[in-house]
Amino acid sequence: MIRPFEIRDIPTLHQYRQRGLFLDSVPTLTWGRTLVPMGAAFSPLSNVTGVFTSIYQDDSDPGAAPIVGQVSHASGASFARFTFIAPDAAIESPALSPLLEHLIQRVGARGAQSLVAEVDEKTHTFEALRRATFSIYSRQRIWRLAAAPESSGASLWRPGEAIHEFDQRRLYNMLVPALVQQVEPVHMGSQGWVLYEDGELRAFASVQTGPRGIWVQPFIHPEMLEVTARLADLIQRLGPKTARPVYICLRSYTAWLADAMQDLGAEPGPGQAVMVRRLATEVRKPVRQALPAINGGAEPVQHMQPEKLIHPARGRKQQRSRHR
Template sequence: MPGYDVRVAVTVLVRPLDLFDIPSLGRYRRSVLALDSAAALTRGNLLAAGRLLAYLDPRHRLYTAVMEAGDVTCLGQIACRRGERVGRLVFVAPGGEVEQAAALYEHLAARAGQWHLPYLLAEVEEHCPLFQTLRLGGFATYAWQRIWTLPSGTPRAALTRSWQVLRGIHLPEAQSLYAQIVPPLLQPVEPWPQTGRGLVCRAETVSAWARVVAGPRGVWVQPLIHPDSDCAPEHLLALAWTLAPGGRRPVYLCVRSYQAWLEPLLEDLGALAGPRQAVMVKRLAVTQKVEQALPKMEKAWVKPAAPGAAYHFQGLNRHKQ
C-alpha cells in the first residue's frame, strides 16, 4: 500500500550439496562466476557432477554448498589444493545473484575454518559486483593479477632445455628467490617452492621458478622471475612449449602486481591479456582464549609506618592518657 513499508521475512537455509541437486545443475552452467583462475582454465566445466561430489572422498578437500532464500538459490564451492595451507573460493552460481549470497560466503568460510585453514582466497574481477560484497564480508585486497594467454610457437631447442623440474638441489635457491620477490604480506598465502612441484630456469643459479597447474583444458603457470634474470622473455615461450608441446593445450600465465614488469615483455611476445583481477583474502584465524591460573595473593599486613596506622596508635595513646 502507498505510504507503508511492507517487509517480508525470508528464511535463509545453507546446506551441503546433495545427490538430489544434481539434475538441476544444468541451468547454472552458463552463469558460473569462477573465482579460481587455475581451476577454471585447466578443468573447464566447474559444475561437473564428479567434481561437485568429490567431497564424499575424504582424500579431497572440496566442499560445495547450496543457499536457499525464498526464490533465490545459489551454489558455492571451496577447495584446498594438496600441499597448500590456504582455502580457495572456486565458484559461485548463478553470477547474477552474487550480491545476495552473503550467508553462503560466511558458511563456506566457516567450513574452511573447520579444515584449520588460516586464510580463504578469491580472485575477483575489479568491476564485478562481488568485489564489494566480499569486502563487506571481511575480504581484503592483497594484490592484483592479470591472466595472459601465451602464443604458440616453436622456440630454440637450447631454450627448452633451460627449464627443469624443481629438485632438492635447487630448493635453497628457489626459496631464496621466493623470499626476495613475494611481498611479506602475501607469503602466508602464496605456495612455497617444494621439491617436485614446478619448474626452475637455471643458468649458474636459479633465477626463475614457475608454479604449474595442469588439466585437460589447459596449463596455468605462475612465474617468479628475478628482474636481472636471463630467463625472460623468450624463455617463457620455451616454458609454454615444454608444458604443452606443439600447442596442444593453451598455456596461461598468471602475473601478479609484484611482477608487473613482465607485462610489457608479454605484449611484445604477442600474448593476450585478460581483465585485471583482485586477489582477495579473508583471515580465518581466531584468537583462542588461554586459561591461566592467577598467582596466589600474599597476605597484607598493616605497617606501623603507614599514615593510617600512625593515627590509630596516636588515638590509643590519647585514650590511655
C-alpha cells in the first residue's frame, strides 16, 4: 500500500533520521539533514509548501519496515526534485518503482514535467536510479569554504534586481548547454548577486541561504578578468563561518573555475551526476495540408506536428475513461 504521509507517521520518520538518502543538495546543505525530512510533518499543506511525502508499506509483510519518499516542487516550475528516501537501503528495493510512480502522479498534477536527483556517481544509488529510468544531463562538484578568503576590499558585486534579469538570461543562454536549460532553468532576478564590467554583465551568482549553509551557483563569462579575486570578493560578502559554510556548486560547464576554488582554499566534494527522469511525453498527430496547385488541383499531404505534453499518469486516466 502506498499513501500520502500522515501525522501518525512522524515516529517512523524520527527512526530514520540517521538512515536517509538525500538527493537534493541545496536543502540538505543549507538546512541540514535533520530539518529536510521534517517537511513531511506539513503534509496536509503539501499544495502550499510544494513538499510531497509518501509512505510505502508491504501489505504481504506487516512486519516489514515502511519506506518514506519525498519530492519537492515549486509552484509553476517545470521540474520537481527527488529530495530523499528512507531508509537508505530502500533505493535498491523493488518498492522504489511504485513509490516513485505515486510521487510522480502528485507532482505531475501540478505541472512538473521532469524529476531531478543529484547523486555521487560511484555508488549503488547511481545504478539504482539508472534502473529507475533516470539519465544524466549534467555533472557537478560542490566546493566547501568555512572561512572567508582575503579580499581586495573593493568589490564590484551588487545584489541582483529585476532590472538585471534580461542581462542574466542572455549570459545564462550563452554559458549553459541547451539540454540543461530544458530541464532546469535557473531563477533570474533578485535572488543573488551580479557583477558588471564596463557596462556589461560579466557574472552572476544564484544564492540560497539557510541556517546550516549558503549555496552559491556562479555563472561567469570566460572573458572576465581576475576570476579568483572576484570570487574571493563575493565569498567575503557572504561571510562563511565554520557552522555556516559557503558551498559553491560547479557544474560541468563551469568546471574551469576549479583552479580558482583551489586557490581560495576550498575543499572539493565528490563528483556527482545530476540526473533527470522525464515525466511528460510529446505526442504528435497528423495535420492535413494542401500542396501548391499542380495542373489546376491541390494534393493533400500529412505533416506531423506536436500536439501537447502528456503525463503518463494523465494518459492512463484518459485511456480508462475511453474504455468505460
